[in-house]
Structure formats: C-alpha cells, structure tokens
Amino acid sequence: MPREFEITYNAKNIYDDWVYDAHWQFLIIPVENENQHEVEIEFSNSLFANTEYSINGYGFKTLRVHPKKKFKEITFEAKFKFSKEEVDPYNFKINPDISLAYNELHNSDFKIIHERFLKSTPFTSLENKQEELFKFDNSISIFDNLEALNLFIFKYIKFTAGVTEVGTPLKQIIAKKKGVCQDFTHLFCALARNNGVPTRYVSGYLDQDSGYVGDSQMHAWAEAYIPEIGWKGFDPTNNILANTNHIKVCYGKDYNDCAPLKGIIHSQGRNKTIHTVTVESQQ
C-alpha cells in the first residue's frame, strides 16, 4: 500500500535593516522517482511575490522568489503532498563471488563514469591519518562494509545540535565527535569514497514518527553505488538503510550542491532565519 505524505516547510527571515533586493532559491521539492509519485506543490510567501519554478545546476527542481518591493521580514510556506511506495531496503541480492564487485571498483572506466562521486570536496576532505579511520574488510561484501561504516559513524559521532554549523570542516567534526545529520553524512561520504565507493550526499525529509533522529529541519543521508546492485541509501545518523520514511529531494557531492535555501540578499545589518519542517504520513 502506498503511503500518503504531507510535508510542510516554513522559513521565516528577519532583517535588521530594509532589504531592497533579494533572490531566494529553494531546493526543497520532493523529487519524483520510482517510488515518490504525483508531487503536489503549494507555495506562498508573506509578500505575495511571484514564485518561479526552475532548476539548479544539476537539473533538480527549484523554487525561486524575487520580491519587487523592500521588506524587513518575509515568511515562506511550502506544502508538498505525494504518495510513496513502501521501500524494502533489503530487496536485493549479493553475488556470492564478492570479488567481482571489488574488481569493478578498480575498473578505470567505472572510476571515470563515477568521478563526480569519488572525488573529495571541501566538505568531505580528510587529513592523511583520518583516512585510516575506516578501512574496508575485503573478506566481506561491499554492502556489508558499508553497513559496518554506517554503524561506525553512528557510534563515532554523538548527535548534538548546535555544536557545528554548515561550514564546519570535517576534521573538526572528527575531533569533536559531535554533529548533526549533515556531519554524519559528510563523514560517510568521505570514508566510503576513500574506499573507492562512489557516494553521494542526499538531502530530503525524514518522517520522525517512528522515533528516528533528525532535527526539525531537513535531513541528510548518503547513497553509495554498489556494483551489480546500484545506489543504496545509508542513514548513519540513525544507523539504518534509507527506507520509506526518507523523502528524497536531491543529491550532490556534498551539502553545497544540495543547500535547501540559497539567498542573495543586499542588505546591511544582521539577519535571522528560522526553518521548521513537519512530515506527516498516513496509509
């Protein structure tokens, strides 16, 4: 039975001084794919500025707002309704000859095709010693290694809101051993890529009713490409595989490719942004 989801995304931006010119780009629309269907979108803002639908540099759907009058405060509200098939994350088979998949990781064409998700980025770069944090055990399958990595990160980092921010480098997160879903995911990407597995950062929503950990904003998890199986989602914040409760919006190399809200604001003084997200579902 498909589940019906309703997601509400709210953002409130408050500025000390008048803002005369602003552009916002939201990357928050659940993507339509093999198990997320018929996404209905309602979007409004307190200034009644026109909303445009566009794409980001990787082709994911965006919403753009460019108010044509000055303001000190603006709120956005988005509602997404869609249905989603139940996802069984274990619905795949591992070839008993595990060496075949490992060989594929070393194939040079494979590395070229997946280069985007194999390279390190400013958000996922490790220092030499940190690369040793997690090494694959070649006697078990790639999938088993990735599950072990998921558990490793889940234990390594203590979920703590407020100690890191968007730009905190991975090496500091490793030192502090504290962070939020983004930090868990960046570390997963870094270590999986370091072991030769193409891995991408996924941005989306998490239905927290089932007791999963996230915060009241958007969630992040990782997808790793396993030869002969394909992309598999791993949520190291919760030590689970991505399942029906993980609502995908987009993917990229790291947070930078997936930032839910980008704003180009020409204003003096300070500003404050408050986001809230609620996810509801029923069968």
Add this chain to the structure above:
Amino acid sequence: MENIENQIFSSYQRNPDLYDEIHDKKGKVKEIYQKLFNLYGEHTINDYVSLNNKAKASFFNQGITFQVYGDNNVQEKIFPFDLFPRIIDPEEWDIIERGSIQRSKALNLFLWDIYHDKKILKDKIVPIELITSSANYLDQMNGVNPPGGIYNHISGTDIIKHNDGKYYVLEDNIRCPSGVSYVICNRTALKKALFGVFNHYQTHTVTNYAENLLELLESVKPKGVDIPNVVVITPGMYNSAFYEHSYLAKTMGVELVEGRDLFVENDFVYMKTIKGPEKVDVIYRRIDDQFIDPLEFNPDSVLGVPGLFAAYKKGNVTLANAPGTGVADDKAVYTYMPQIIKYYLDQEPILNNVHTYHCSRPDELKYVLEHIHELVIKPVDEAGGYGISIGNRLSKQEIEKVKAEVKASPRKYVAQPIMSLSVHPTYIDDTESFEQRHVDLRTFTVLGKDKEFVLKGGLTRVALKKGNLIVNSSQGGGSKDTWVLKK
C-alpha cells in the same frame, strides 16, 4: 655584435645568438622588411621621438588603458605601443592560421568529449586526474549541449618564434582572452602616425574582427530564435579590460551591460531598458565562470545574474565562451595538445608544442628538480604571467625556494625548457634608440556553427625590459602593430 648603417637604426646592436625577426643570420635586412627599414631610416631619431609621444598621448586620451594587479598602488597605464611594426609573410601566416584553427577545433571536441562520453579519458590518452582536479572543471556542465556545439567560441593562442625559426604555441587562452582591441587600436595609431608606410605594403585589414565576432555570436543562437539579441557583459569599469569590452560592444553595435542590467524570469534572460524588458539571446561574457550566477556559483558575486545558469542549462540563452571551458585552458592540459589533436582530428599538429615536464609524474619531477636552472617553472592555473620562475635568472636561494614549492605541490606546476623568443627592433625611451626586444604573438580565433575565422594580424607583445622573456601587459610588456601581408 655589428652595427647597421641606417640613420635611425645606426645604434642597433644585433646579438647573433638571438633570432632577429628583421635580419637574416648574416645581419642583412630581410626582403620583406627592406622597404620599411628604408622608410623609417629617412627619419631622424628626433622625428621619431615626437611621433612616439603623439601616439602615446593619443592612447591615453582615448582611454585605452589597463591596470596592473599585485601592487597596492593600482593605477591606469597605457599599454606601451611601438611604432615599428612586425611583418608576417603570407606563407608563415598560413601556418599560423591553419594551426590556430586546428587547435581551437581540437579543444572544442575535447571539451565536448569530457562533458559527455569522456572517451579520451577512458582511452587513457589524458589522465582523469588532470580534469577532475582542475578548478575550472564544472560538474554542472556534464551532459549540457551548448548551442551550435561550441564551447570555445573565442580563443587567444599565444605563439612564439624560437631561435630555430619555428613557431611554438605557449598557451591556448580560452576563458576570456583579451587583447584584440589593442590590435585594432595599434593599427589605427600607426596609420595616424605614419600613414605613408601603408602605401608600400599590401596588408590585411584588422578592422573586420567585430563583424566576424558578431556573425559568430549570431550563429550560435539558442533554438527557436530568429534574429538573436546579442549583448556583451562586463564586470564593469574597474576591470583591467573594460576598454576592450566597451570597444567590442560598440563596434559590433550591441549593448554593453553589467550583471545588474540583466534579470532572469521564467528561465529567460532580459535586459532592462527604458522601453521595458528586452529578451537577450546571446551573451558574450567577459566574466569568469565563478561569477556569472550567484545562485549557482560564487554566492558573493555581484557581477553576475541570479538564475543565469538555469536559463543557460535550459537552452534559452547562449554564453560565449561556454561555462566550464576553462578546464581546457590549463597548462597541464596544454601539454597533451599534440595527443588531443591527433585523437580528435587524426592530424599532426601544425604548430609545435613546447615540451613540458609534469611535476605530478615522479620521474619528471626528479628531472625538473635536477635541471631547474635550465627550465621555466609555471603554475598550471595562473593566467597573465603570474608566478612564473625562469631557472637561469634565479639566485641559489630562489632556486631552493622554488624547489620547495614544487615539491610541496607537484600537481600545481609544470616545467618547460627556456624558449628563446625571437627579437624585434623596438624603440626604447631611456636610450632613445632601437634595441632588440623579445616578442610573441597572440592570434584571435573565433569558432561558430560552421564558421571559423582567425583575425589576420594579432597582438605582438614586446617584453620592454632588456632580456625579459615575459611579454604580458600585466608584467610591463608593450605591443606592436602586426602586419599580415596579402599573397
């Protein structure tokens, strides 16, 4: 050393170790220069000085200036202009022209390939690391088909003549190559100063650049556009090449805009005009990739247009050169040019490449460190002659410093043998006489849909400091009018 009899050139010192463009090996003036040599010889050095001062004043008054960076004390300077032109005979020009087109085409096919099937990487002709480690590689361009299939619409190819008398390419500039306006201004200035000399030579015009550029830009219009609206976008009047941006817009008869003059609505680009918004179809952009769209690239950019990249990706506007083109404008990619030409065109390179050592390869790094005194060390991703070290000009201490830098980040450096650029008689203010100075040549190639054009001329740049090999204007170089003779 020997002296040449001719009033104005009487004190010209010819160093026989250098390749002198106007003299043959025996010191005789080459035939194509003979008339010019005699015509200039009719003047006294005093006449020449006063002409020279007038030419300088004319450049300054027209605002044909540029700025030098890396110096706290930024000021506008004129690009020093030498009144004694360089002549290229038709046979040699033919090689340069065919060679420039060959390289531009090969680079275009290379760019298409690395943003699509990546065959050249899969076939291991060019290493993948070279591409993915480049700061100018744009992931966002994967799978994008630029209108007309063109990436490097405008190329500036830096060519030198070595002391073996052959032409070598030093660099392919395909980001936002500048300098073409100087070519045209130099011609105008020389015509003003010494009109008579043009009567004795059949020289190709250089003033047809703008019409060819416009034709090119119109040839790569987005699908569904009948008569495209073309604009030139500039970072603004403080940019070192602002004069050129305004010159090109003016001579093409199109609008010169800054980012704030454009806006994007529903993935189409519009220009603000007093008559209301006007749709823009083709943008000749003189802004680097990272600044074209703050929503997609550098968020701090105030030079670009929010939403421009999405409009481009949807095929509603053409950007020339295409975003991501800079990945092929890299000194490390340059070193693979002979293989790139062979791979895509199945041809031998018409213009030579300078042999290059990749410091990223351990054996070549070893060679470089051992032979640093006879090599030029270049950072792979700096433009404008910044960060270049010439081995035989370095003190012991400096050599050790360069070695340490190369060892610390080998991917950042390549090394080449020290090329001996040809020399050309150039008037030197300080000595009030003609002296040998090293020169290079930048050609300007435009590539459009079923269109290719090389400006018959080019920018001859002169290293004004005695013995200096770096000709970039940002490093204190000057320039000469360059004549390509008709057949």
